[in-house]
Amino acid sequence: MSIRSLSCVVTIVLLLVFQPVAANATTPAYSAIYVFGDSYCDVGNIFIATGGTTPPSPPYFNGRFSNGPIWVDHVASARSLPMIPSLAGGTDYCVGGAHATGPVSTPQGTIPSVPQQVGLYLSQHGGKADPRALYIILGGGNDIIDANGAGNPQQLGFQIALAISVSELQLRQAGARNFLIPNLFDIGIIPAAQAQAAFARQATLAANRSLDNLLFVEQLLQGMRIRRLDVYSLFQSIVADATHFGFTNITTPCFDGVHPPCADPDHTLFWDDRHPTVFGHSFFAVLTEGALSQ
Numbered sequence: 001m002s003i004r005s006l007s008c009v010v011t012i013v014l015l016l017v018f019q020p021v022a023a024n025a026t027t028p029a030y031s032a033i034y035v036f037g038d039s040y041c042d043v044g045n046i047f048i049a050t051g052g053t054t055p056p057s058p059p060y061f062n063g064r065f066s067n068g069p070i071w072v073d074h075v076a077s078a079r080s081l082p083m084i085p086s087l088a089g090g091t092d093y094c095v096g097g098a099h100a101t102g103p104v105s106t107p108q109g110t111i112p113s114v115p116q117q118v119g120l121y122l123s124q125h126g127g128k129a130d131p132r133a134l135y136i137i138l139g140g141g142n143d144i145i146d147a148n149g150a151g152n153p154q155q156l157g158f159q160i161a162l163a164i165s166v167s168e169l170q171l172r173q174a175g176a177r178n179f180l181i182p183n184l185f186d187i188g189i190i191p192a193a194q195a196q197a198a199f200a201r202q203a204t205l206a207a208n209r210s211l212d213n214l215l216f217v218e219q220l221l222q223g224m225r226i227r228r229l230d231v232y233s234l235f236q237s238i239v240a241d242a243t244h245f246g247f248t249n250i251t252t253p254c255f256d257g258v259h260p261p262c263a264d265p266d267h268t269l270f271w272d273d274r275h276p277t278v279f280g281h282s283f284f285a286v287l288t289e290g291a292l293s294q
Helices: 003-023 045-049 071-077 114-124 141-147 153-173 191-215 231-240 278-292
Strands: 033-036 104-106 109-111 134-137 178-182 225-229
Touching: 033 071, 033 114, 071 278, 114 153, 134 153, 141 153, 141 191, 153 178, 153 191, 178 278, 191 225, 225 278, 231 278
Parallel strands: 033 134, 134 178, 178 225
Antiparallel strands: 104 109
16 A cells, blocks of 8 residues: 555544544534634734745745645634634734744744733734634744753743643633643654754643643633643654654655755655644644544
8 A cells, every 4th residue: 555545544544533423413613713823823924924925935835834724724614714814804813933931022023922812812802702713722832942952841831831721711711612722742853853852842741731730620610611632642643653644754844945845745744844744734633623523
């Protein structure tokens, strides 16, 4: 069996795993999907803010940090909902390069943190969050990579988790009721972090453990639905047996920013030194569909 065929089989199997759940549950008809985070879910805000220069499109796809649509595009499309940058009047407030723990200063301006993105959304909506919408919150990867191995990884992990939980709390107190909050996959496997892989792994584990603890009580509140996405376990499985998931390359980026992209992005995990390819993003999307069908 070819790798391409194997990748198709793996995707079908993943979908079939979730099918029994979907058959017994009605997928909520959300009024909108609001997203807060970094380049893993930015559909064009940093592209607009930089006048179309970052990321350069092509070879990047329409302002996404990948070679095609990213996972939140697929999740929104599956529900016939738009996924448009907030700077273009849409519901995606993510900004490439964002940290969870604080704003980032750049020559082009300041990138808002994840909690600041939430604050911007609320300020634009009269301090009220639509209870019929789905709210996706994620972040922390840039905090870990940009720390460059300095400081205490456990403390950094806690600060990341605190920022995500504060964002959820802000939205919940404003009326939000439906959340999707992924954990972090091991940031140490990202090419840009491999020089500090041990630090990145420790910070990842600390962030995930702390976020579980901080969200525990919130998940018990009546009328609340916080779906967690175990991205960490998914990527551990991919690393352990890449070919089983259809990958032939999970370490070297397809595009290095200088030379033309690689010839086979369809079986490569990372598009550049920080971001997944379209195929990599598809696993986020499938995992999300499984969570939302429950």
